[in-house]
Amino acid sequence: MSFLRVARVAEVSEGRLISVSTRYGRIALTRIGDEVLAFQDACTHDDAPLEGGELDGEIIQCPRHGARFNMRTGECLRMPATEDIETYEVRLNGEDVEVKLD
Ligand code: FES
DSSP states (O other): EEEEEEEEEEGOOOOOOOOEETTTEEEEEEEEEEEEEEEEEETTTTTHHHOTTTEEEOOOOOOOOOOOOEEOOOOEEEEOSSSSSEOOOEEEEEEEEEEEEE
């Protein structure tokens, strides 16, 4: 497992989601206060990108059919999805956001 640079800190802002493509798939990033959160940018219901979904604190709602997930824990909170999303450890390294991927 290693940390991969995925964005610059300045690109990640509160109340917004950005999506980056990596060799491990799409990763979504957002910020809550000083903390940057990273998780898979693919709904477990039908693989829709979560980018563009409505944010409510730690919760994101899938824009396609409305499933909800906790962005910090990955927990699935509402149907039609039933499986959690992956979340990733984040490390800030100077101006860079790095995510632990395997
Ligand atoms: S693809 Fe996300 S709820 Fe259906």
